[in-house]
Amino acid sequence: MPSPADRLSQFSESVIRGMTRLANSCGAINLSQGFPDFDPPEEVLCALEQATRGPYHQYAVTWGAPRFRQALAQKITRNTGLEVDPDQHLVVTCGSTEAMMVAMMTACNPGDKVIVFSPFYENYAADAILSGAEPIYVTLNAPDFGYLRDELVAAFEQKPKAIIVCNPSNPTGKVFTREELSEILDLATQHDAYVITDEPYEHIVYEPHVHTYACSLPGAFERVITCNSLSKTYSITGWRLGYVLASPEVIAQARKVHDFLTVGAAAPLQEAAVAGLELPDSYYEELQALYARKKELFLSYLRRTGLPFTEPQGAYYVMVDISSLGFPNDTEAAKWFARELGVAGVPGSSFFREPEHRFIRFHFAKKEETLIAAGERLLRLADSDWMQRSKR
Known part of the structure; x- marks a missing residue:
């Protein structure tokens, strides 16, 4: 055998x-x-009930139902200040788990290196291995789980293709500061690497800490691949709705990876989730x-x-x-x-x-x-x- x-x-x-x-x-x-x-939220549950009676039981557009992408683009624009085009900047995935796999397979060739902060969400190491990439680990040091600049610089000197940043972090709850993200972006720019961010806890941040969207930093959008999910924000982890946000050049390739991984996320759930995306601030x-x-x-x-x-x-x-x-x-x-x-x-x-x-x-x-x-x-x-x- x-x-x-x-x-x-x-x-x-x-x-x-x-x-x-x-x-x-x-x-x-x-x-x-x-x-x-x-x-x-009750609004989401009511929308789900309606969606199950609607004409949404067949495949949606592979990279995301149009109404869902439109609502998602509007929410991201409100949060980041970026002008997000639902047809150019987004691909809807089966949760952030698939989004991360899509991002890794889009960014990395077999044999490329990718920086992973340790401790890390357990999927990241597996994502790198399944993509054929080699992880370079940079320690987040307890108790505050900050990184040492010299260690990060040394990791970038190994010429990685990408760095993964979970913000806020699972498992530590660390929120990367604007200054830290800017430093990471500067190093990625210097060494021509992607910054892949995983941000499903974007709305669960405790004062005085503030969530900074790496893609919204000056000059960042062409280099940052944002992975995210609706799971935590709307308490719908079982719906498996996520997305990749990136430049049109990256998204054009990410859609191909997504198409042959899962074809598409569940159509009725995308329709129902619009009610969540349209909730007020x-x-x-x-x-x-x-x-x-x-x-x-x-x-x-x-x-x-x-x-x-x-x-x-x-x-x-x-x-x-x-x-x-x-x-x-x-x-x-x-x-x-x-x-x-x-x-x-x-x-x-x-x-x-x-x-x-x-x-x-x-x-x-x-x-x-x-x-x-x-x-x-x-x-x-x-x-x-x-x-x-x-x-x-």
Whole structure:
């Protein structure tokens, strides 16, 4: 029997989805895979009901339904100040996951190098391998997860074809500043590389931090390939609606990659999502306030456990340092958290290139009652007698 492709031996199945399966099997509260347990906006649900009765059950235009692209272009223009042409600058994908794969395969030839910040969302390393590209890792240093300029300069001197920037970052919650993005763009320009940004948490940023769209910086649009998703902003992770935003020259090639990867995103869901894209600015203000409350509620429990953590600047993840609990590694700790505490997170080592085993990543995109239930379970960590009994 022939062997599968060699490149598949270089990465494993998703650790995040694996922890969701473990949570489901043992009845743990799932704070591993980042999806809400509350409904999308009512306007979007009503539009979905109408779309299922409309003439939208066959293929949409491969690169995105016209009404969806028009609404999306208008929203991006409001946010970035760029004049986005729905016919020239966009290709609609099956989530940001496909958008990233499209961007990588559009930008990189086999054998090219691509800079990846570590820790990173687990798909990025797999995207590089599947594209035939070689990752160059640049460390984001705890506790603030900033990078060292000298290390980034040295990475660019290896002549990469692209750099990937997740902003706000999954898993760390770091929000890259305008100054950092400008520095990255300057280095990319100097070395003639693309900047591929992944921005699904664009509207989940905590004061005083501000989200900067890299593509909106002076001279950036021709070099930046923006990947994004509607999943987090409208609480529709299962709809799998994302997009690539770039110059016409890049989009013309990205559409070819997308066409032969998935043909197109779901037509009725594109029609329904227009209602979300047309929501007023007040919706995004309320979304930020909602997640700020969820963050503070969940972190209030973490503080009471005594475990160190890094307060996120954006997104809805928190990296918790569990090294003081005496587990051999973070994977064993995460499994114990799910089975014994009833709270599932993701072992942090799955996000790091470095041999890092201090962290578990939890997310707080849940109803208040879910976060309270998880928090009460986590408080058992402060009870040394219970800990000793549970580890026997």
